[in-house]
Amino acid sequence: MDVESKMALYPIGIVAELLDIHPRTLRIYEQEGLIRPSRRGGKRYYSNNDLQWLKCLRKLLSDDGLNIAGIKKLLTIAPCWKIRECGEETRRDCPAILNFPVPCWDLVPRSCKESDRQCSECEVYVKKMNNVMMHKCTDGDRE
Numbered sequence: 001m002d003v004e005s006k007m008a009l010y011p012i013g014i015v016a017e018l019l020d021i022h023p024r025t026l027r028i029y030e031q032e033g034l035i036r037p038s039r040r041g042g043k044r045y046y047s048n049n050d051l052q053w054l055k056c057l058r059k060l061l062s063d064d065g066l067n068i069a070g071i072k073k074l075l076t077i078a079p080c081w082k083i084r085e086c087g088e089e090t091r092r093d094c095p096a097i098l099n100f101p102v103p104c105w106d107l108v109p110r111s112c113k114e115s116d117r118q119c120s121e122c123e124v125y126v127k128k129m130n131n132v133m134m135h136k137c138t139d140g141d142r143e
Contacts, residue, residue, distance in 0.1 A: 008038035008045035015046045019054055029057065032068050034075075036125065053129045056137035064136070074132050080124040 016023040029035045034057060037044040060066045
């Protein structure tokens, strides 16, 4: 994945305009844990990867008939400890194990030990989003 795809460039107003959705809808997706835009100075910024994921979300919600709960369920299928290949010692104290199937990015406190990293940079978050996009939003179905 190239750096340009991950770089948070677009403020919420631009993303809403590009995707023809209301900014409040983007805030709801964030509140529901479906998207984690980067923050700078308290403002949301979205990357090209975020835009692709949002397009996929829209397809899943409108074309495929899923609801937000269904999408959340899709995101819990692969546990984060399998993606990260955590050892037994790490898993023993991990809140993600104790609270499975809650996605690790929804846990409070966060299960991620690297507290200075944002979800949009986390390998677990990115791999789960990419996995859903690959299986549910193929190139032929994207706009």
